[in-house]
Amino acid sequence: MGGIGAAVNHSPGEALDLAGIFVFAVSGALLAVRKDFDLVGMLVLAGITALGGGVVRDLVLGAVPPVAFTDPGYLLVPVLATAVVFVAHAPLGRLGTPILVFDAAGLGLFCVAGAAKALAYGLGPVQAVALGTITAIGGGVARDVLANEVPAVLRAGSVFYAIPAVLGATLVVTAQHFHLYGSPAAAGAAGLVFALRVLALRFGWTAPRPRPPADTTDD
Amino acid sequence: MGGIGAAVNHSPGEALDLAGIFVFAVSGALLAVRKDFDLVGMLVLAGITALGGGVVRDLVLGAVPPVAFTDPGYLLVPVLATAVVFVAHAPLGRLGTPILVFDAAGLGLFCVAGAAKALAYGLGPVQAVALGTITAIGGGVARDVLANEVPAVLRAGSVFYAIPAVLGATLVVTAQHFHLYGSPAAAGAAGLVFALRVLALRFGWTAPRPRPPADTTDD
């Protein structure tokens, strides 16, 4: 648990964590600009996108106060991201692909950190996969709900996002089961999530969808 | 408390609990199909409808990790419900009434279990009624919020849903006050909620609404 705690809190892993938070915050602040929100709206959307998933994870685990409220860096990074987007949203908004690539890195880091922390707190394997996935996608879902939009990750036709997170969290749980979990396994799982997400964006992979309810036209 | 804990966790009561979760999950997955969500959207909506109310209850009580994250059955049932809806949403969607009848059973089970657990954790009677009702209706509210719809339970003209839950939770609290709470009282309260909801559906009973703001037409 020391290793995992360290990876989450005070180590080289923290820089990665803060990088993931920064990118998620940028995506929240950019959506706020698109929705014609003011500076407050940008801050709220940046903060909830970046920290929402981790706060839910920590509340579920009873790890209170959540890490977002114990380390000031976690709150200051969304402020910084908002400042950057405030002055540079036009070029950032045109950056499309680079933003998505950073976001894919955040996705990988968050699902791995979430699943590892869930295991460290004694959750079972199925629960750790679920909580890792919630950690990774929860912030984006909350962002879209606050912006009064249907969460992007839920819509048919949306490119693979939760599925790489599920796979990454499953890898963490499997590695832990065989006593192989450590920094290399964590990096490998996060890298795989990243690669899958980037490939999905490149090739337009989408999740299966139910057959459209064509028969409703009979009603 | 043993009896209540048992009813919530590892007993014949658990089968009922899982049945309620299954039906709530089906309602979430069916809404996802109607909203043109993909498999991920179906899973998320199924999970939050079935487990959202109970997770909020457990977080409020400090019963962490919430039971949804300690017993893998609680997570697997929404997965199963999603699989069933994925292949059979057309006939299920036509099932209208049977689904609503099962949902009424879930409503009764959840408000009773929620109020009983609140009392077992030392909450007062008013608080237990509130938390039992939140347990029963919270998942459906979260489902509608994620689907970017006004929660059905809040709208004028919607048939009695929260009110039977309030009554059921009140019965639990009253029985407890007179030291009469146990399996028969729990079953009776859940049965009454079920019956009230089914009758409300049959006869179109709706909650009172404020007089429409007719004077706004003057503006």
Place this chain on the structure above:
Amino acid sequence: MGGIGAAVNHSPGEALDLAGIFVFAVSGALLAVRKDFDLVGMLVLAGITALGGGVVRDLVLGAVPPVAFTDPGYLLVPVLATAVVFVAHAPLGRLGTPILVFDAAGLGLFCVAGAAKALAYGLGPVQAVALGTITAIGGGVARDVLANEVPAVLRAGSVFYAIPAVLGATLVVTAQHFHLYGSPAAAGAAGLVFALRVLALRFGWTAPRPRPPADTTDD
């Protein structure tokens, strides 16, 4: 900590707290009327507006059950507010300014109480400012989300609301740092938030907004 606990729980401060809850609950119930909700929808919106911010604060601090579930007054005040709005929403709705003035008082009380409680639980200064602000604006954000509207506090053009709360929480943290925090400082900070919000309403002060994405017209 005794003083703060007392101010939050059982003291003259409690009357102010309940007054803030009442006004927030009225704003929730009034929105429910405007959205054509029934009595259940009014109660839910009143309750979440009045208590949502404080419940989130207490969950984050690990102060469970949240004060909203330990003191029955906290639940009964929204019921009372709903009853008042149910019969008198037409004149109340025309009251525009008085309601906003009371709401400004609630804003001041909530951000101060939230920041003080966060400090009492050992949170750092940045975190206490964030949590105080969340306490003050969280209920209103949840109200708008449940009503399927874009949260008012996030929109460009909305009058100063979160910014006075941030300033009030910052004053609490500063006073605490210099060992000057107590009832006078709390009253002063809440009064300043109140005054700023009322002045903002009077003079139409709005938060900065990013330059509109004019270049999107090129797309």
